[in-house]
Each structure stands twice: as C-alpha cells, then as structure tokens.
Amino acid sequence: MSEANLDADFFVRWLTAVAGLVDREAERLTELDSAIGDADHGSNMQRGFAAVATALTAAPPATPGAVLTTAGRQLISTVGGASGPLYGTLLRRTGKSLGGAPQVTAAELRAGLTAGVAAVGELGCSQTGDKTMLDALVPGVEALATSFDAAATASEEGALATVPIRAKKGRASYLGERSIGHQDPGATSSALLFAALAAVAR
Numbered sequence: 001m002s003e004a005n006l007d008a009d010f011f012v013r014w015l016t017a018v019a020g021l022v023d024r025e026a027e028r029l030t031e032l033d034s035a036i037g038d039a040d041h042g043s044n045m046q047r048g049f050a051a052v053a054t055a056l057t058a059a060p061p062a063t064p065g066a067v068l069t070t071a072g073r074q075l076i077s078t079v080g081g082a083s084g085p086l087y088g089t090l091l092r093r094t095g096k097s098l099g100g101a102p103q104v105t106a107a108e109l110r111a112g113l114t115a116g117v118a119a120v121g122e123l124g125c126s127q128t129g130d131k132t133m134l135d136a137l138v139p140g141v142e143a144l145a146t147s148f149d150a151a152a153t154a155s156e157e158g159a160l161a162t163v164p165i166r167a168k169k170g171r172a173s174y175l176g177e178r179s180i181g182h183q184d185p186g187a188t189s190s191a192l193l194f195a196a197l198a199a200v201a202r
C-alpha cells in the first residue's frame, strides 16, 4: 500500500470521479434495480453524487474528513429511499473517523472506511451475504490493505457474487426466491466507489 498522504484535494477528486462513474453507469444501475427493486437507483445516485460534486467544487473543504462529511450530508438531503441514508452514513461516519487531519494515509482511510461500513451494517441491520451494499463494501475495504487496485477488484467481484444470492434485506427481499439470479444494484454502485478510488490514485 502506498505511503503517500492523501489530502482534501485527493478526496474531492475521488468523489468527483465517483460522480462521473455513477453518471456513466446510471442506466445500468436502474436496470438492475428494475429487476429486483423500484427502478430508481441510477437516477437517485446520479442526483446525489451530482449534488456532492457541485458542493465540493463550490466550497472545497479543508480536510479529508470534512470532504466526506460534506458529501454524506449532500447524499442524505438529496437521495430518497434507503440509498441516501446508507451512503450518507457511510461517508459521514468515515469522515468523522478521519477527524480534522489535513492529510491521511491509505491505512487511516481503510480504518475510517471500516468504521463507515460497520455503521452501514448497523443502520441496515445487515451483514455480508444478505445481497446488499455490504457485499461489495466489506471485501473492498479488506483488500485496501493490499492496494487501491486490489480493493477495486475485490469490490467488483463482491458485487458480481450477489447474483446467486437470495436477498435477505432491502426491497429485493420481498421477492424471496425471485431475487436470485440478479446482481444487487447497491453492491454494484458500491463497487464504483472503489473503482473511482483506484482510478484517482493511479
């Protein structure tokens, strides 16, 4: 893992890259959500991360922690349904964990994200294997111990691995057996976080 310190600008570039990827993948996210949800995940994420990018560009926060908490607030206030609070909690808790440091190491980011992901699990009363965001987030954060690229790969594999799972949480769980055979939209969008992180770190 790189020893380079990550400053507020790096975090702004990360979340702006997430907005770009979400924009590019919005149609696919909505397609996945139309199979086992209510067909709004792409547009919800697009609206939320566009607001994040706008807020961070208009007034770039001074620390990594403030970048993440600002982004989390934007997601909570602009994204309806479950995704806004879940993504918002992920970023706010991670940001809170990073505190007021002007720069953080990749190891500190991993520790922060570990706290953020735990908060998502608490809020959703869910764990890995439930066919949720956690199926991409947990392996992604674990693989951050190796590298940003490894995290991108692991989270993408985690999202793909949701296909044969029967959903136990979220709207998809109402479908029971019929949720089997479809990739989880939340895990799919969660993997974009790590894809963007790897791209910005390269």
Ligand SMILES: [Mg+2]
Binding pocket: 033, 037, 038, 039, 040, 041, 081
């Ligand atoms: Mg939905």
